Amino acid sequence: MTDSEATEFKQITRSFFEREWKEGFDIFYKAPTGEDKQFIKFAEFDPQDDSRLDSLFERENVDFYINESDLYKYYQFNILKHLLLELAEENLSAWEVFRMVYPVATRILQDYLEISASDTFLELLDEIPEVLAESVEQENPPFFELFTITRKENSIHTHCVNVGLYCLCLARELGMDLKSREEIVRGGMLADIGKKFIPEEVLFKKGELSEQERQFIRQHPAFGKKKLNELKRYSGTVLRMAAEHHENFDGTGYPAKISGKSISDAARICKIADVFNALTCRRSYREVMSAKQALMYMNKDLKAHFDPDLLTTFILYAVRQ
Numbered sequence: 001m002t003d004s005e006a007t008e009f010k011q012i013t014r015s016f017f018e019r020e021w022k023e024g025f026d027i028f029y030k031a032p033t034g035e036d037k038q039f040i041k042f043a044e045f046d047p048q049d050d051s052r053l054d055s056l057f058e059r060e061n062v063d064f065y066i067n068e069s070d071l072y073k074y075y076q077f078n079i080l081k082h083l084l085l086e087l088a089e090e091n092l093s094a095w096e097v098f099r100m101v102y103p104v105a106t107r108i109l110q111d112y113l114e115i116s117a118s119d120t121f122l123e124l125l126d127e128i129p130e131v132l133a134e135s136v137e138q139e140n141p142p143f144f145e146l147f148t149i150t151r152k153e154n155s156i157h158t159h160c161v162n163v164g165l166y167c168l169c170l171a172r173e174l175g176m177d178l179k180s181r182e183e184i185v186r187g188g189m190l191a192d193i194g195k196k197f198i199p200e201e202v203l204f205k206k207g208e209l210s211e212q213e214r215q216f217i218r219q220h221p222a223f224g225k226k227k228l229n230e231l232k233r234y235s236g237t238v239l240r241m242a243a244e245h246h247e248n249f250d251g252t253g254y255p256a257k258i259s260g261k262s263i264s265d266a267a268r269i270c271k272i273a274d275v276f277n278a279l280t281c282r283r284s285y286r287e288v289m290s291a292k293q294a295l296m297y298m299n300k301d302l303k304a305h306f307d308p309d310l311l312t313t314f315i316l317y318a319v320r321q
């Protein structure tokens, strides 16, 4: 198999077809070794008639693939185009904008992270931060609405988008301007992108991690910064959010153990968003917390980890009726 062929085709599972496809696409399978072509078209998926799918997936030892360019086009011309048109036409509240953007952003990140789609997939997210940042121009949505929109799954893609939204709303509470808010939401969504390079069996391991595994996971800020830097499309704000979102205000974080205002403003915002979302989402190693429990825990047991002014602002937003 040539490298280009291997990266163009992405393996798909049955659940891949359960999303709302408006157009069909070709399904491929991997040819036996010795054939000229490595991937051979097997069938066309028709969203109007998916009756063949179950029998297709019942076949043993056959893996199916999609050409990545089909998937990219699906997002670009189908999903995103319609989303941006709808958002431009209507006078929507921030909560409505969040609710429309959320499933699209999470799905793009899911494909980027889970089927190892190429880095060009991140470009699909380019316009989303601006739309979100504009939506809170007048005011933030009430915190309970924001909390309801953010899904509480134990997955990286929902974590990324949740963190982006919490970062945005904290930035809005702080009175940050449109451009700054845009960078904050972009950086929040991309801060954990380095987890793409950590195997799932380590990331989602049930039970205690070995010291070696812990050290490996702790490399994700550096992996993320390196990847975003290589792409040469992201600001210093975004890069520092990836690199510094696990640093603690008291200097006990990782990887650089920097403290206080040596940690960038945006990364200190991201730290609060990241921990709050982690505590309120399902994890294999502990019970999920309510918003109130998480805020109390952050303000008591973890207090030294956060910029105190930012934490106070976040809590005041959360408790405001």
Ligand SMILES: [Fe+2]
Pocket: 191, 192, 220, 245, 246, 274
């Ligand atoms: Fe992280």
